[in-house]
Amino acid sequence: MRLLSQGADGVYQVALATYVVFSPEKQTSAAAIASAMAVLLLPYSFVGPFAGVLLDRWRRRQVFLYGNLLRALLAGVTAVLMLSGVPDWLFYASALCVTAVNRFVLAGLSAALPRVVDADRLVIANSLSPTAGTLAATAGGGLAVAVRLVVSDSDAAVVLLGAALYLCSALASLSMAPALLGPDPELVRPRLGAALAGIARGLVAGVRHLTEPERREAAWALASMTLMRFCYGALTVMVLMLCRYAWSSDSDEGLALLGLAVGISGAGFFVAAVMTPWAAGRLGPGLWIVACAASAAVLVPALGLPFAQVPWLIAAFVLGVVTQGAKIATDTLVQSSVDDGFRGRVFSVYDVLFNVAFVSAAGVAALMLPPDGRSAALTIAISVIYAAVTATMTGFSRRRFT
DSSP states (O other): OHHHHHHHHHHHHHHHHHHHHTOTTSOOOHHHHHHHHHHHHHHHHHTHHHHHHHHTTSOHHHHHHHHHHHHHHHHHHHHHHHHHTOOHHHHHHHHHHHHHHHHHHHHHHHHHHHHHSOGGGHHHHHHHHHHHHHHHHHHHHHHHHHIIIIIOSOHHHHHHHHHHHHHHHHHHHTTSOTTTTOOOTTSOOOOHHHHHHHHHHHHHHHHHHHTSGGGHHHHHHHHHHHHHHHHHHHHHHHHHHIIIIISOSSHHHHHHHHHHHHHHHHHHHHHHHHHHHHHHHHHOHHHHHHHHHHHHHHHHHHHHTTOOHHHHHHHHHHHHHHHHHHHHHHHHHHHHHSOHHHHHHHHHHHHHHHHHHHHHHHHHHHHHOOTTOOOHHHHHHHHHHHHHHHHHHHHHHHHHTO
16 A cells, blocks of 8 residues: 555645646746645645644544545546636645645554564564665656656646546545554543643643753754755755756656656665664764765865766766765664654654755755756855755864764
8 A cells, every 4th residue: 555655646746746846838937846746745744743633533544545535536637627727826725735635644554553563573664665665766756757758748648647546546445344553442632622722732841852962963954954954955946947958858758867867866875774784883963964965065066067967877877876875874873862752743743844845945056046957056065065064064073082
């Protein structure tokens, strides 16, 4: 069910991106890209912390069934809107509803995992399940690109493919008993209003917990990762514009270049997952973040300022390595430094910061980028941010060990 659901997510997200960026009839702008990123990511930030309250009150199997049925219906509406020439805000509203429901489904999958895996295998399951979901989303994105380039030159057709996969995921959930995934009906839960208010207070308490002296390294790492995510978001918008206008004159060719860049960056994520345990073990998570940020500070202008295709593809790989490497190190610091009673709330704050930084970066890039995506000023500004992260984390590490 997870694989079908996240595979559909990959199809839908690529369909949205290609409609906004690579449709021949649309004159794409960085502002349009920023709007699409906001639609894709902001629901994760603002719906996510509150989704758990409802998932503790509703049967999670029913959430998967009706949530995927609703997404299939909404995706079909999105396809109709694509064909109807409606105002952009109506199209974005439809897409926003799909991604908002998605947050309930993903949170429900995590909450339900202990109900189907025994305690001895839970750590392995927590490692494999999200990885499998990410691979499924990547495969879905690749399928969407293939359908768009080979089968049908229609973004609406790709969205309908995503709707079909959502429907299949809903049908797959019927193979489980309604009560299998919980929650236990005998558990006493607070009233909905009190629970929602309690979550808001809990997020504030999580921020206060991070400011305590013994957790400052985790707080600094979290701030550094937020800035690095901002840089990655701005560079993502730049690559989208370069693929669309600077490196190709044909939308299909630009889409193929974007797919190549995404694949190369994904390879960097994989390399980071392999090398970070060794590197962070030798240097410590804090100094590994320093190494990642310093590498980006040097290589982003060196590879990016020529605005040539091959150096930027190399940069995509480097950014995949340093961004994911820093994230793994930050996750480790937060998990090891934060008390267990606050860990969920702190990771909710982390989730909000992570996605808001990406969307904010898209907004800044929209203001700074010219139509073809070539902006030396933005490239240098990003390098300066990476350098600031390097200096700050280096200074903190020295104070910590003196």
